[in-house]
Amino acid sequence: MDDVKQIVKDIKSGTIKPIYFLMGEEPYYIDAISDYIQNNVLAEEEKGFNQMVLYGRDVSIDDIVGNAKRYPMMAERQVVIVKEAQDLSRTIEKLASYAENPQPTTVLVVNYKYKKIDKRKALYKTLKKSGVVFESKKLYENQVADWIRRVLSGQNYAISPKAAQMLVEFLGTDLSKINNELEKLKIILPEGTQINADHIEENIGISKDFNNFELRKAIGERNTEKAFRIINYFADNPKDNPMVVTISLLFNFFSQLLHYHGLHDKNPRSVASALRINPYFVNEYVAAARNFPMRKVSIVISTLREFDVKGKGVNSNAIPQGDLLKELLVRIFNA
Incomplete structure (x- = not known):
């Protein structure tokens, strides 16, 4: 979570890297960083010509590199986002040659979910020099309740231990699902609320007595x-x-x-x-x-x-x- 905050902080301050390679078992943070870049790096009027979303199942590494090497139109930079890049796992190492000399006016975001690249090979070593490599690790079940508390605390909410445990037992370790339910609660409940078991039962449908x-x-x-x-x-x-x-x-x-x-x-x-x-x-x-x-x-x-x-x-x-x-x-x- 601290790594995510640092990446966002750097982007806000204008320190933007040419490549963000986002990998690992937990998709929540990969989506969070990718969405932040997609929503904030370019102004709205720049996105039409300078922001592109590709999908791993539909493109090759050559396609990605070709798009990344284009020059932006009437903007300082362009953004190329590759979603579901894990579908390119057999050829992903071919990206190393581009990573050695990335286009400085392109922000290439690679979402490589549920897997990670071999840290002993050229791609990883090159990415570490030229861009950001972020590994999103799956939380253990006993860590998720603390994660819920930290997320809510940063948004001026609190949650009782029982309510947090109910969410974990019902939704498991899927942070995206948990976050979706928390977003629903935040729409209904005013800031400063301590979310309790009754709130969970009434608004999410998890019985506070039969669980x-x-x-x-x-x-x-x-x-x-x-x-x-x-x-x-x-x-x-x-x-x-x-x-x-x-x-x-x-x-x-x-x-x-x-x-x-x-x-x-x-x-x-x-x-x-x-x-x-x-x-x-x-x-x-x-x-x-x-x-x-x-x-x-x-x-x-x-x-x-x-x-x-x-x-x-x-x-x-x-x-x-x-x-x-x-x-x-x-x-x-x-x-």
């Missing part, structure tokens, strides 16, 4: 009534609550609980750091550790592995996922 976050908490507290209520809701709404997601999240929770049992320092701050969780959630692990000693945690993890396979149709005899989840819950509470 994996609440299921995990209920299991940790050994609240069987609440846990089965949530599982029944999941059984009635299988498309919105796929079993594979539930098992994955429970597996992560019990794996962290096993880690918690092994910690020598159980100070809340140390626990939050070791488990890479928000301090707000530490008490959940403390409560769950009392109800699930290390031996039981090991049994639960083994059970989750078994049901993960069953949920994918192996040795389950086409049992409905709702019934499998209910059986899983019984096994967990009897561990």
Whole structure:
């Protein structure tokens, strides 16, 4: 995120490089930088003749170089944006010859999503000298809630830990999807608002009471009534609550609980750091550790592995996922 801010800051100050090669697993930042260049480097009246968008599936490296070597018309520079450039992965190294001597009046933006070029080869080394190489790395799930908080903080909003966790559990690590939902909330809610679970439920449609976050908490507290209520809701709404997601999240929770049992320092701050969780959630692990000693945690993890396979149709005899989840819950509470 700091690299993105620096790139934007440099462009605003007039320090514009002839090539921006944007690559990596996380498309959100690639799109953010590319869109910023597309919207801000040229004035509106200059874009008609001097801004071009190409698509990797439709062009060759020679086509890109040919367009990049053109001179701008009645403007200081032109912008050439290549989207979906990963479709040119077999020939992308041919761009190295252009990168050695790029056209100074062209801003070439290459969006190379979900992949990255070989840093040992000529293209990468040449790009580092003549332009900007930005690698957009995928965030781990335990980093996404902090990302949500940082983004909202910069826009004069806040969010409760539970609300952030609900977004992560419902939308995963797809930053573009999360950002789209945050944009919707910002249209509805005034600046300075702390977004809470009610806002998420009312405006995005994620139940604040029937979700994996609440299921995990209920299991940790050994609240069987609440846990089965949530599982029944999941059984009635299988498309919105796929079993594979539930098992994955429970597996992560019990794996962290096993880690918690092994910690020598159980100070809340140390626990939050070791488990890479928000301090707000530490008490959940403390409560769950009392109800699930290390031996039981090991049994639960083994059970989750078994049901993960069953949920994918192996040795389950086409049992409905709702019934499998209910059986899983019984096994967990009897561990």
